Amino acid sequence: MGKEKQKTFTTLDGWAMGTGAMIGATVFVASGLMAGVAGPASSLSFVIAAAVTLIIASCYCEISSAFPRSGGAYIYPKETMGKAGESVSFLTGWAFYGGQGLGSAVLALTCAFYVEWTLNLIGVGLPVGTNVFAILTILVFGIANMIDTRLGNAIQLVSTFAVIAALLIFIIWGGANVDRKLLTPFMPKGFGSVLSAATLCWATYGGWSAIPNMSSEFRNPAKDVPRSMILSLVTCGVTFGIIGVVMNGLMPYAQLAKESAPLAAAAATFTSKGALIIAMGGIFAAVSTLNGLMMSGSRMIYAMGKEGSLPKMLGKVNPRSGTPVTALGVTMLGMLFLAWTGLVSIILQMVAFVTAFSWVISCLCIFALRKNRPEVVPAFHVPFYPVTPVIAIILSIFMVTRMDGKAILIGTAWIIIGFIVYCLFHKTGLKRFCVIKKEEG
Template sequence: MSFFHTKSVAQLENDAASSSLTKNLTAFDLTFLGVGGIIGAGIFVLTGIAAARYAGPGLALSFVIAGVLCILVGLTYSEFASIIPASGSVYSYTFASLGEGMAFLCGWSLLLAYTVTGAAVAVGFSGYLAGMTASLGYVIPDYLLKTPAEGGLVNLPSIIIILLLCFVLIRGTKQSAKLNAILVVVTLSAIIAFVAIATPHADMANLNPFLPFGTSGVISGAAIVFFSYMGFDAVATSAEECKNPSRDLPIGIIASITICMTLYICMSLALTAAVNYTMLDTPEPVAYALRLLGWEKVANLIAVGAIAGIITTLIVYLFGQSRIFFAVSRDGMLPAKIGKIHPKYHTPYIVTTLGSILIAVISGFVPLMHIVELSNTGTLAVFFVNFIGIVVMRRKHPEIKRKFRCPLLYIIAPIGAIVCFYLIYELSTLTHALFAGWIVIGLIIYYVYGQKHSKVIEEAELAAQKKA
């Protein structure tokens, strides 16, 4: 029954207390980390594709639906974070509430989500870089920008940027947070500038019909753009590097989601009002729209802001992925050596390197939309489990002191779980099949390796032997 063996809050607290990760992140750092992880790819890359293929001008409603769901998830995350200050976000939360096996599958799903989402963001980086360089007179050859399935050789810029950021992350968390904060300011400036420029060009004819694909299009759009909010999960994965996690994590999570949902709504409305949604099927929709409107030079400046936002998102996803790897390997369910901490920089350098290489390979050789849908399935499945886990935790351990309590939990949790399930249903059958295959692989790894090497099970068996 080790699949359902839980890890106590005291054990998770001990993990955090004994961690060699440096505790230097504040609520300000966490908010910027969340904003940096959320506003990059979703606002600069996916707005155009989602509007053209799924929701039209109704994309703003798609962002509202996805954002409200993430706020509900954020409220439950905040309660968990206030009592479990350990790395791993939902992985650690599920270990305490539903048991080892479910925790491993959540960690396995998060690894998928961070990996393929990071790859999708890197593809967006290539699109903006290519558009900006082309307008300056240098054209990057198509075969270095497209995957083999798209008629090219490799998406080379995406690989290069990931490997560069891998080096930055290995150098240290605080340094990465400072770079992230600077880039977030640049990105916010670009967003404000675009909205200010595009709004006077708004044409109500572009918003009619507002729902060209109907209500189902808005729901499908929400399922597609959902991944763009995922950056807030990385805030929770940073628990062991926070100065005061029980106070700062809830602030960082809720503040970053709220700020970014507001930005998404403003940006999507300004974009689809200024340019007809049918013309936005491009990985650089914001800069492309400005060029159509006659703002060529400004488009290049906005592209710089977009690239800054995409880089911040990549930093956050690479960071979150490595912390999930770190948490699972520390518990023995993946080889412990890969979670080794660098003696000088105090970062999990091996998993950061391995994860970055994996993301780089996917971004270089897999088309964008296949990446996005698979990422969303993994994230939504994890959030579905999280809604169940928080209810179980509240009922099984009401005695644990909570510095933050999710309001109206028994209303929020069922609604959130239903919405997650429905959004998963809206994704393609191929995506469902690929995700099911990923889970089967995870179960095989758990039963063949993870269960046999689980440190928590070993500790439980030793304790039982001592009692006997």
């Protein structure tokens, strides 16, 4: 097996990946639904969801700085929970991969829909079907990341800055055209609706948790990973909150709830050029999110293959590029299948649940770290221990209780499938042929 390539990621790269992974699904897709639930106060929902997630992320900062390796949530239980850690690690990694890895196929379809919407705006039709366009998009980004993560990383930086530029234009230009009458009453359906709206975007804030999965790519992971997570969450929380105010000030919230492209529709109320800019921003947002989750999702099964929890071929890297080609290929094939068959909508319903599952386990690892591994000194310590991890776990469970029952059912089914795979793989002779032997010397 060849040597892995030199580490190149910085805090800026991590910020771009985390921010890009959060922008797409949240502000361009969920914002209209949130407005329908909470009215203008949906802007406050963005901030509440970000604050809740920031508490959870602070726990991740400690555990990720203690074990800065590819695999993120999959690695932590194995390192801290002793004998039980292996099985818990597998289920955590399985849950994360199903939600943040394969589930990201929907972003390819989102990109296709925005491209079609943009072309229709200028009087040109999409030359191929949206499913075909989505498949081509997955192939392009999958191959780009297989060639070299620096290429995928460059795409990530460019697309993230392009999206932020489009959103800033919306904030400034749209803010000058806000009708304050549309913002009153600010909370027409009560504070409970604000919390309900927060659950709609909470899971889509999960893009930050993709950063620890890329720990092995960072120059200084112990410091850069926590910084990247916090910066990306603060960036998105503040930006989304402001956008929520502007959006609701441009169009009645009941109408926003009916729009498939709420930001573009809001921008169209004062200029067609603004609508085109936002539509382009939606394309870049989908691209940025797709690329970020494809990179991080593949690192999850790469780590599981390298550690011997899945077939060893998944844990190999290309000798020339240093990229986990097999893991990327499997992830790409799974996404292609979902995009082609239309199962993406079903997978998306479990994303929120399985992501919350992995977050809770990672927060529990903080306690296991302090108790079982006192010799490990993380570069970052969660503030107000043990109160913060307890609050993070309680908030995660509370958010899950606000989710749709179907999402909980499908998410539970995915975890049960993972348990079956674990039993078949680890309780039979298969594992003997799937463990990578350590190189001598």
